[in-house]
Amino acid sequence: MTAWPPAGDLVVHADNAAYLPTLPGGSFRMIYIDPPFNTGRSRARQTVTVTRSLDGSGDRRGFRGGSYATLKGDLTSYADAFADYWEFLEPRLLQAWRLLTDDGTFYLHLDYREVHYAKVLLDALFGRECFLNEIIWAYDFGGRSTRRWPAKHDTILVYVKDPARYWFDSAEVDREPYMAPGLVTPEKVARGKLPTDVWWHTIVSPTGKEKTGYPTQKPIGLLRRMVAASSAPGDWVLDFFAGSGTLGAAARTLDRRFVCVDDNPQAIETMRRRFADTATYLTAP
Numbered sequence: 085m086t087a088w089p090p091a092g093d094l095v096v097h098a099d100n101a102a103y104l105p106t107l108p109g110g111s112f113r114m115i116y117i118d119p120p121f122n123t124g125r126s127r128a129r130q131t132v133t134v135t136r137s138l139d140g141s142g143d144r145r146g147f148r149g150g151s152y153a154t155l156k157g158d159l160t161s162y163a164d165a166f167a168d169y170w171e172f173l174e175p176r177l178l179q180a181w182r183l184l185t186d187d188g189t190f191y192l193h194l195d196y197r198e199v200h201y202a203k204v205l206l207d208a209l210f211g212r213e214c215f216l217n218e219i220i221w222a223y224d225f226g227g228r229s230t231r232r233w234p235a236k237h238d239t240i241l242v243y244v245k246d247p248a249r250y251w252f253d254s255a256e257v258d259r260e261p262y263m264a265p266g267l268v269t270p271e272k273v274a275r276g277k278l279p280t281d282v283w284w285h286t287i288v289s290p291t292g293k294e295k296t297g298y299p300t301q302k303p304i305g306l307l308r309r310m311v312a313a314s315s316a317p318g319d320w321v322l323d324f325f326a327g328s329g330t331l332g333a334a335a336r337t338l339d340r341r342f343v344c345v346d347d348n349p350q351a352i353e354t355m356r357r358r359f360a361d362t363a364t365y366l367t368a369p
């Protein structure tokens with residue numbers, strides 16, 4: 085078991101499936117993940133019984149045993165590609181649920197290919213009443229198909245562990261300019277408006293300061309918003325598909341502590357450059 089809390093921010097080189105069970109339950113107020121879709125871990129189809137070895141949580145709130153297994157069976161027989169993906173993701177999602185504090189929030193970043201399956205399954209897994217938002221990250225970059233509507237968005241599904249007591253601090257969220265400033269008071273124009281669930285944000289510029297060189301790096305502006313709303317200064321936040329460590333970088337700027345896990349040595353190298361000696365680096369079995 086990992087000693088908790090650690091002295092400071094942690095970057096962990098490990099397969100998250102092996103590492104996450106070593107962390108104590110209820111340790112993170114906010115968890116964000118941006119998992120790869122093509123995991124390359126295709127395996128023989130098997131009937132999975134959902135076993136929930138979740139320490140100490142006791143009451144199974146949010147988990148739907150039998151009905152979840154049935155739904156999962158139906159969906160995965162419908163789409164083989166998704167079945168492999170879900171076999172990979174499911175044990176990690178169970179860990180995310182276990183690791184959240186009772187007032188914690190989970191952000192799952194996906195694209196249009198898998199998000200609809202994931203929504204149905206997460207409704208069953210967390211409980212439909214625990215679904216908080218579907219955030220659309222809209223960007224405008226790259227080629228445009230003339231054979232269909234060019235796909236220029238990702239989706240971030242947001243679930244809370246307990247809809248009656250989750251942490252959400254809208255006062256801490258960065259505000260946006262009004263689209264029609266002439267229609268509101270100068271005070272409102274000066275203050276800006278709260279973002280909705282559609283976030284227009286540029287991708288990480290290939291030539292900008294933010295760029296780390298890690299191919300799937302997400303913009304820090306997106307992560308700052310999620311961290312600001314769903315955690316408080318001093319809280320612990322977690323990303324167990326951390327890549328270049330954007331969640332950690334956002335946490336840094338907002339005075340939160342972080343744990344970033346990745347199994348790719350290049351991701352760890354990128355985070356070493358990003359955080360230098362201000363984090364502790366571990367290799368877990």
Ligand SMILES: C[S@@+](CC[C@H](N)C(=O)[O-])C[C@H]1O[C@@H](n2cnc3c(N)ncnc32)[C@H](O)[C@@H]1O
Nearest residue numbers: 099100118300301302325327328330346347348
């Ligand atoms: C889409 S990238 C995340 C990018 C990140 N959000 C960023 O802003 O840089 C997904 C990451 O998951 C990592 N990954 C895939 N399977 C993993 C596993 N089993 N354990 C830990 N990390 C894993 C990959 O190495 C990759 O860096």
